[in-house]
Amino acid sequence: MEMKNISKSFPGVKALNNVNFQVKQGEIHALVGENGAGKSTLMKVLSAVHPYGTYEGDIIFEGEICTFKNINESEAKGIVIIHQELALIPELSIAENIFLGNEQEKRGVIDWKRTVTEAAGLLKKVGLQDSPRTLAKDIGVGKQQLVEIAKALSKKVKLLILDEPTAALNEDDSENLLQLLLEFKRQGIAAILISHKLNEVTRVADSITILRDGQTIETLTCEGGTVSEERMIKGMVGRELENRFPARTPQIGEVVFEVENWNVADPLHPGRKLIKDVNLQLRRGEIVGIAGLMGAGRTELAMSIFGKAYGKNISGTLKKNGKPLDINSVSAAIKEGIAYATEDRKTYGLILIDDIKRNISLASLDKISNRSIVDQRQEILEGESFRKKLNIRTPSLLQKTVNLSGGNQQKVVLSKWIFSEPEILILDEPTRGIDVGAKYEIYSVINQLAADGKAILMISSELPELLGMCDRIYALSNGTITGEVAREEATQETLMTYMTRTRG
Structure with missing residues (x-):
């Protein structure tokens, strides 16, 4: 051919x-x-x-x-x-x-x-x-x-x-x-x-x-x-890429978010537990990883935390700054400063037939509205700010999001959630299907968010990515946390050992 x-x-x-x-x-x-x-x-x-x-x-x-x-x-x-x-x-x-x-x-x-x-x-x-x-x-x-x-x-x-x-x-x-x-x-x-x-x-x-x-x-x-x-x-x-991950000096503060005794059942089979007694903590300025094989329950855990967007019979406690949270919807989670960037950006992360500026503002329309009417000038100004900050490659903010490359679509997803000014940001496979150059740019954005004091929970199937980006990594297997490893002690072998365990 x-x-x-x-x-x-x-x-x-x-x-x-x-x-x-x-x-x-x-x-x-x-x-x-x-x-x-x-x-x-x-x-x-x-x-x-x-x-x-x-x-x-x-x-x-x-x-x-x-x-x-x-x-x-x-x-x-x-x-x-x-x-x-x-x-x-x-x-x-x-x-x-x-x-x-x-x-x-x-x-x-x-x-x-x-x-x-x-x-x-x-x-x-x-x-x-x-x-x-x-x-x-x-x-x-x-x-x-x-x-x-x-x-x-x-x-x-x-x-x-x-x-x-x-x-x-x-x-x-x-x-x-x-x-x-x-x-x-x-x-x-x-x-x-x-x-x-x-x-x-x-x-x-x-x-x-x-x-x-x-x-x-x-x-x-x-x-x-x-x-x-x-x-x-x-x-x-078009150039040598010396390091796959940008340099970072962590500035980790106090515990800002806690998940205690978290349980989630399958929505189609409520008698089957998908998440079992999960406990984890996030500190201000910290990037925490979740490692697990496919089917371990990583996305189910993330979505259930984000306003109970997934699962049945959810039990356990979420705490922010030491105080219990009562979150029963996605909008309630956003109001409490929690954001979730989904692994499936095309289905759940973006409205592909809509333009870039609307996708960026979508989760925070109240911030650019006056008496329930969107200020379109302000929407364009905010969108333009993110276009420059995250280097979204597009001739215009009015371009339909479906016409962007995968890496640029992912930057729009991140822009949407950064605009909501979250304190806790859950990133589910943030670089899936993205080339090495765009990955580096997204890693730099994640590092900057951590430097700004955000607490970040990062899910990835790529162990080198977790090892290169995270301060701590939890391993998840069959819906259960089976191990917790600090950055300096983490290796692919250690994580794989925990990821294949049946119990913690």
Whole structure:
């Protein structure tokens, strides 16, 4: 496959500028770059999400110039894309999802026996043992990612495009998926891998193409593991990045927030406890981490603390400055100075169809309102202040948030909660799906918030991130705090030991 001189523009921005990109048969070709570099846009051009006529340049696949008008035409050629946001329908079975739009039919009627049999064979190929009749909502994110790959295999895939396939996966699921890619390679299937996890890229990629500001910077060959993460970072950001984490001298004060004997039940199965007798403390100016494997209860804990936004039969005590809090809603939590930046910014953190300034002001409209009417001039002034402070890359505050890169969307989420002037800030996977340059900028913002006296609770699946940012780290396993480690004593091995314990 070859893409020649591809250019693509959106209102106010040129996303791709004469990009050239080639993939060989049976090759794993990684595509890396900062958020906004044009990686996803290039793959949407290739897969006809952006159809022929909406871009300049040529796509040549198996020697033919392609003029795909829609995604069905690209899939018919064997080019299949799996997007970062999984596209399964929760209420349908695994088998139904695999063959959705590609139904196994006989004389115009779906052949269910063949559907289930074919699905079972595809699940075996991707190493998934669940029944094809299982509903998609009843399997975890890692398994859903494998169902998406099975779906791609059902379309006789020749070139598989994976956009951040391991962003939401734990280490075991990520490893399984990478091994699956290597197996596909042995079968002659080519793959394009978009990922910000550079250690994964160096492990499996045969070639690496770097994009920056919508242009091809270079393509590197990975013979003998010759391409280092540092080499990729230099190409991505245009300079050496000496430290992954900004320097910080902690100024830690008194205890400002306490969680005591906190219990939370599953909202669908109230008899099942998800969080069990959790106790933790946050001090002023302190960054405290929560480490845990997927399913440990990290997000459930955070959301239940934030105005009981998740869970049933919640019990326990929250204290601020030593005094018990009575918080039964999100608005009550915000009034008490608690903010929560969700791990799912696209669904829960932002209104994507609204503009940047409105997303920033959304949680604190009372601060810019006069007699219940929003002062739009003040809204723009506040938004502009955050745009400069957090370096949100956008031509205008009136741009729809959906058009921003992931890193810039995350900065808008942080702006929204900083504007609410919280004392306690809960950050759930604050750098998920974000490149190393944007990560550094967000780390700097977090450090500044701590320096300003905020108490920060930071949840992350990346242990190096917790070790690089946090003053203390709690380990969570099966809804229970199993350990607490100070920064100077913390290692990945120590944390993993606590994270895999069944009891504290």
